[in-house]
Amino acid sequence: MSIAMATQIAPTRPAPGHAVIAITSLLIAVGMLRLLPLRAVLALAGSVQQVAPRHASLDVAREVIRARDWAAAHYPGRATCLDLSLTAFLIAAWRGRHVSWCIGCRFNPSESHAWIEVDGEPVAEPGMFDDPFHVTIRL
Numbered sequence: 001m002s003i004a005m006a007t008q009i010a011p012t013r014p015a016p017g018h019a020v021i022a023i024t025s026l027l028i029a030v031g032m033l034r035l036l037p038l039r040a041v042l043a044l045a046g047s048v049q050q051v052a053p054r055h056a057s058l059d060v061a062r063e064v065i066r067a068r069d070w071a072a073a074h075y076p077g078r079a080t081c082l083d084l085s086l087t088a089f090l091i092a093a094w095r096g097r098h099v100s101w102c103i104g105c106r107f108n109p110s111e112s113h114a115w116i117e118v119d120g121e122p123v124a125e126p127g128m129f130d131d132p133f134h135v136t137i138r139l
Contacts (some may be wrong), residue, residue, distance in 0.1 A: 011070040014063070018091075022071035025090035030075075030083050045086065045101060045139050048093045056097035061116065061123040064091045064099070085114040088123075089139070092116070099123070104133035 013019060032041050056064070068088045072079050079087075082103070089101040100117040113133050115122050 011066055011073055014067040014070055018063075018067050018095075019070065021094045022067035022087070022091055023074070025094065026068070026071040026075055026079065026083070026087045029086040029090055030077070030079065033083055033086065041086070042137065042139065045089060048090065049098060049139055052093040052096055052098040054097055056092050056095075056099045056118055058118050058121075058123065060095070060097055061088075061092065061099050061118045064088050064095070064097075064116075065124040067091055080114075082114040085116055088116045101137075101139045102133075102135050103137040104135045106131060106133045 014022060032044065036044075065088055068084060068091055071087065072084060085101055085103075089099060092099045100120075101114070102117055102122075103112070103114045105112045111133075115125050115133075117123060117138075
């Protein structure tokens with residue numbers, strides 16, 4: 001059982017079908033990233049991308065993020081940005097939409113990060129515009 005921090009607002013539960021997709025996507029993402037080499041994860045994600053030919057709108061991408069955040073709040077382990085961004089990518093694909101899955105870095109301070117984008121803009125990433133990350137991999 002996870003306990004939300006006092007400063008966090010509990011994410012609202014998505015529609016029942018979307019909740020199942022969100023939980024399943026999180027478990028698949030965590031499993032893939034823990035069990036497979038990154039090159040295999042990228043290859044699988046690239047093949048999933050072919051299933052979702054329609055680009056997501058910003059509103060759909062925000063719904064995906066809300067569903068992902070709800071699933072992550074109920075996940076008993078620690079989910080990193082790589083896990084969460086892949087989860088959002090998979091949720092969008094299950095819904096027949098495509099978002100870009102990005103992995104990048106920035107310097108001074110040296111950091112890496114993963115996120116999703118719609119039309120080249122990060123979705124639900126506060127602070128990304130002040131000191132942007134350089135995209136290393138984009139699917």
